[in-house]
Amino acid sequence: MVVAQVIIELKKGITDPEGMNTKKALNLLGWDVKDVKSGKIFEIDMGDDVSEEQAVEQVEAMCKRLLANPVIQTYEIRMIEG
Amino acid sequence: MVVAQVIIELKKGITDPEGMNTKKALNLLGWDVKDVKSGKIFEIDMGDDVSEEQAVEQVEAMCKRLLANPVIQTYEIRMIEG
Known part of the structure; x- marks a missing residue:
């Protein structure tokens, strides 16, 4: 089982209420x-x-x-084997 | 700089619309x-x-x-040094 973890965060400078x-x-x-x-x-x-x-690519x-919204967000992909 | 990453997910069996x-x-x-x-x-x-x-404890x-809401959510703490 191939499991991907996707972390989506706001880009620097974008307000994060x-x-x-x-x-x-x-x-x-x-x-x-502090933050x-x-x-x-x-x-x-x-x-x-x-x-x-293939999984990473997909x-x-x-x-x-x-x-993700590439205008305001960044994403990071990590693979976890389940 | 000590930075902690907290991942909060729903417990198994809790509906995730x-x-x-x-x-x-x-x-x-x-x-x-698949999921x-x-x-x-x-x-x-x-x-x-x-x-x-100390940071992990806090x-x-x-x-x-x-x-987190311990009734329906689990949390996982990872330390990242910034």
């Missing part, structure tokens, strides 16, 4: 946190019929086409 | 994807004044108190 509010809440609760960035993660199960290289295409 | 719809959309676009799980990620910058052990407390 969720991260900012999470930081504020953590500070109010007493933790000395919080928020993002999304997808775990994509590609089944058994693809090689790891997941990269999925990110470009559907999962 | 976002993951299900992402899977459906990827299938419609022609990719043979998609969605989740959230936070990157927490703890500054320079804490050790890695981030674990943050997860329990604010970041």
Whole structure:
């Protein structure tokens, strides 16, 4: 089973209200946190019929086409064998 | 700079509508994807004044108190040195 983990985060310079509010809440609760960035993660199960290289290639295409917005987001692909 | 990455996912058996719809959309676009799980990620910058052990301990407390809902979510903490 080939499983890909896709981490999608906002590019530098793009305002991250969720991260900012999470930081504020953590500070109010007493933790000395300097910065919080928020993002999304997808775990994509590609089944058994693809090689790891094919999977990376396909997941990269999925990110470009559907999962991430390349104008404001970056993505990172990690392979996990399930 | 001590930075912690927190990955928050739904527990097994909890319905994941976002993951299900992402899977459906990827299938419609022609990719043979077996399953998609969605989740959230936070990157927490703890500054320079804490050790890695202290940071893990504090981030674990943050997860329990604010970041994750232990009834339906699991969390995983990874340390990244920035």
